[in-house]
Amino acid sequence: MIIILMGVSGSGKTTIGHLLADNLGWTFYDGDDYHPSSNVENLKKGIALTDTERWPWLATLRKIIENTITKKEHAIIACSALKQSYREYLAGNCESVRFVYLKGDYDLIRQRVNKRKGHFIDANLLLSQFETLEEPRDAFIIDVSHSPESIVYRIKEAFL
Numbered sequence: 001m002i003i004i005l006m007g008v009s010g011s012g013k014t015t016i017g018h019l020l021a022d023n024l025g026w027t028f029y030d031g032d033d034y035h036p037s038s039n040v041e042n043l044k045k046g047i048a049l050t051d052t053e054r055w056p057w058l059a060t061l062r063k064i065i066e067n068t069i070t071k072k073e074h075a076i077i078a079c080s081a082l083k084q085s086y087r088e089y090l091a092g093n094c095e096s097v098r099f100v101y102l103k104g105d106y107d108l109i110r111q112r113v114n115k116r117k118g119h120f121i122d123a124n125l126l127l128s129q130f131e132t133l134e135e136p137r138d139a140f141i142i143d144v145s146h147s148p149e150s151i152v153y154r155i156k157e158a159f160l
Contacts, residue, residue, distance in 0.1 A: 003076050005100050006101055008130060009125065010112040011104055023156070027074070029078070031077060035057050048125055061077065100158075102142055108145060140158050
């Protein structure tokens with residue numbers, strides 16, 4: 001099984017991903033680590049990515065998913081996956097790919113982003129992410145105001 005943790009920047013994808021992967025003994029992939037340097041530079045400058053800029057990044061993540069499936073391994077992947085078309089591409093026809101939408105309101109997530117240190121995504125991009133977000137119809141939805149441990153517990157309860 002592959003669980004993709006999706007949501008806007010600051011929703012907790014990396015934090016939950018590490019905790020969940022450690023808890024399950026699965027591999028964790030942080031989607032942010034796979035952005036091309038040109039994407040990272042734009043995000044640092046507060047320039048929102050276009051679909052054209054996102055597709056090569058998504059293709060890299062899709063290859064990770066395919067390799068994981070081929071090896072019959074399990075993984076947790078943190079990826080914003082803001083649009084339905086991105087999620088459909090990432091999942092392909094594979095029934096073992098599941099999405100968890102880490103959902104939170106703008107004010108809470110803005111507070112988190114403002115406190116965060118060392119992340120390359122400019123806090124001013126948060127509004128554009130909320131505007132781009134197409135809330136999923138086919139994901140397990142969790143309110144990010146709960147503790148990370150509670151969120152991990154609920155994900156495990158839903159899928160395992």
